[in-house]
Amino acid sequence: MKRAAVVAALPAVLLLLPCAAARACPVCDTGTGEAVRAGLFDAAFAGNLAAVLLPFPVLLALAALTYYGPPAPPPPWRRGRGKKKERPDP
Amino acid sequence: MTNAALNAATQRANLRPLLAAGMLLGMGMGGFVDGIVLHQVLQTHNMLSARVPKTTLPNVEINMVWDGLFHAFVWLLTALGIALLFKAGRRRSEVPWSGRALVGAMLQGWGWFNLVEGVIDHHVLHLHHVVERLGVSAADYVFLASGVLLVAAGHLLIRSARREAGIALPG
Numbered sequence: 001m002k003r004a005a006v007v008a009a010l011p012a013v014l015l016l017l018p019c020a021a022a023r024a025c026p027v028c029d030t031g032t033g034e035a036v037r038a039g040l041f042d043a044a045f046a047g048n049l050a051a052v053l054l055p056f057p058v059l060l061a062l063a064a065l066t067y068y069g070p071p072a073p074p075p076p077w078r079r080g081r082g083k084k085k086e087r088p089d090p
Numbered sequence: 091m092t093n094a095a096l097n098a099a100t101q102r103a104n105l106r107p108l109l110a111a112g113m114l115l116g117m118g119m120g121g122f123v124d125g126i127v128l129h130q131v132l133q134t135h136n137m138l139s140a141r142v143p144k145t146t147l148p149n150v151e152i153n154m155v156w157d158g159l160f161h162a163f164v165w166l167l168t169a170l171g172i173a174l175l176f177k178a179g180r181r182r183s184e185v186p187w188s189g190r191a192l193v194g195a196m197l198q199g200w201g202w203f204n205l206v207e208g209v210i211d212h213h214v215l216h217l218h219h220v221v222e223r224l225g226v227s228a229a230d231y232v233f234l235a236s237g238v239l240l241v242a243a244g245h246l247l248i249r250s251a252r253r254e255a256g257i258a259l260p261g
Contacts, residue, residue, distance in 0.1 A: 024147055026155055035148035040155055044141075051215050052137055052156055055207045056163050059117050062202050066195075067110035067174075 103255060107185050109195040109248065111174035116199020116244075118168030123200070124207070125164065128220065129157050134229075135218040144222075171199075186255040194247030201240030208234045 024032040026040065128134050136144060136153035137160050144150050175192075178185045211217045212230045220229035 024151060026151060032147055032151070036151045036155070039142065039148055039152045048138060048141070048156065049159075051211075051217055052159055053163065054215070055203075055210050056167070058206050058210070059167065059203060062206075063110050063114050063117070063170075063199075066113050067106055069106065 103186050104184050105186060105188070105191055105248075105252065105255070107174060107178035107181060108188065108191055111171050111178050112192040112195025113199035113202070114167050114171030114174060116171075116196035116201075117203040118164045118166075118171055118199075119196070120200030120203035120240075121160070121164030121167065121207075124203075125157060125161050129160075134220060135222040137218060139218045139222045140216050140225075186251075188251040188255060190247050190254070191251035194244040194251060196244070197240045197247065198244030201237045201242075201244060204233055204237030204240065208237060 023030045024036070026033060026036045129136050136150075137156035138153055142149050142152050144153055179187070208230065212219050212233065213226065216226075219225055219227065220233050221227055
């Protein structure tokens with residue numbers, strides 16, 4: 001169990017190791033890191049977030065329209081004036 | 091198969107689950123093409139490069155964070171597409187399993203991604219442009235045109251797949 005937890009945590013530890021060397025990541029406790037955080041979470045943050053995400057609801061709506069769209073009309077060989085037509089033999 | 095059975099099977103046939111899955115996969119993979127090729131490899135623009143110019147290290151990193159968020163959402167579109175494809179695969183009796191329809195839907199999804207993202211991000215909100223140093227340029231219109239071409243190519247493939255499966259438009 002402990003071993004599994006160590007193995008699971010390893011990627012996170014490996015990701016954090018180079019942080020000290022880079023000294024510029026958004027979560028680094030450095031001047032650059034602070035500047036990045038300040039630039040990210042400024043007054044424009046909510047607007048930027050909404051702008052970046054805006055295309056995704058539109059794309060999801062297009063996919064939903066494809067999935068739940070209007071039912072298909074019957075195939076051509078079944079269309080007629082109230083008469084049931086059988087599909088011709090191939 | 092008798093005529094009656096063929097008619098019944100054709101009436102039940104429904105390409106929509108396969109098309110929706112393909113479309114989401116195409117949108118996701120189209121987003122990855124944009125993100126990987128234009129944002130990361132060529133670096134002609136980044137997510138907010140028109141608002142936060144890439145002139146300093148913090149600004150480059152700020153753009154990188156927004157690029158990451160963009161990639162997270164195209165990843166979600168792709169994951170949703172895989173889930174829908176799996177569901178469609180379990181309904182093989184009513185969902186015709188057509189590779190042509192799937193590829194057509196993926197092309198359409200990629201095309202819709204280019205059109206929607208191009209119109210909203212490049213032309214309406216001006217978050218970034220295809221070649222940032224040029225601002226709105228011919229490259230932005232080529233990006234939109236590629237979307238139209240991909241949607242049209244996908245439509246032709248899907249129509250051909252429907253003919254093959256004997257399904258009437260548009261289902």
